[in-house]
Amino acid sequence: MNIRKAVAADVPQILAFIRALAEYERAPHEVSATEAGLLRDGFGPRPFYDCLIAELDGQPAGFALFFFNYSTWKGRPGVYLEDLYVDPHLRGKGIGKALLQRVAAFALENGCQRLQWEVLDWNTPAIDFYRAMGAEFLDEWRNVRIGGEALARLAGAEAAQTLPTERAH
């Protein structure tokens, strides 16, 4: 097994992993990402994410995609893990744990004291796996999101006129 930093040529594989993860998370219709967008946002002049690729016998086996967030309580950045995925046929070989370890090492190397992510409440195997490694579950915090037309409405009529709105949900 080998874990390496993703490069621009990995974008098609990254998008395939994103789609496979959304399928597992029962939300395949939610994926509107494109190769062009992932290329621009991960490998352009202003990267919005970092990505690691796990390989087994030279073949892509999984990925981790993450970025910095910021804790005002700690007064320092943290790492937010957006996606962690291992090919279902290759699970149980420690690939997920190895990816998570590398992300944890990245966090410490960058002066972060926290690694955060989200898990679906029905994903018991993942929840057990995370608990076993000492993760905490912050269940009194509810996740809130505003998007599409509601976001444009909030931003004001001017913004709504100059930017495309999204008919989502």
Next chain:
Amino acid sequence: MNIRKAVAADVPQILAFIRALAEYERAPHEVSATEAGLLRDGFGPRPFYDCLIAELDGQPAGFALFFFNYSTWKGRPGVYLEDLYVDPHLRGKGIGKALLQRVAAFALENGCQRLQWEVLDWNTPAIDFYRAMGAEFLDEWRNVRIGGEALARLAGAEAAQTLPTERAH
């Protein structure tokens, strides 16, 4: 009322707001942020957050602190609102909504389709306020965090030896 981008000279006020918000969130002991850290991370060569200050009659009345996250489903960045706070004596004047509107406008101006944040499950006034503006609550997602010694353990013995560990929680 005036809303403006924070500058380095606002850091003492930002830290005061962070402490006041943590007090309201029943976690004042969680704040270990310092002025030096907030200055380095918000106004140095590599900014980790953006901050807006609301003023009423020339006095600081509240703040919003946020940064980019990334949606792999959308294939584009979003905005994550870490803190939103208005001085309790100045609530009910639309300051919180005005701050949120400016953050929403920032999101749209930067090509984001989503604004996300978290709210404590007992904070009913805030929950009602967010729902009224069209926000969704993503309650099937649980927030997970690993920090301190558990993070160092996960990263591996090597990282744990070279970096300071934290005795938290």
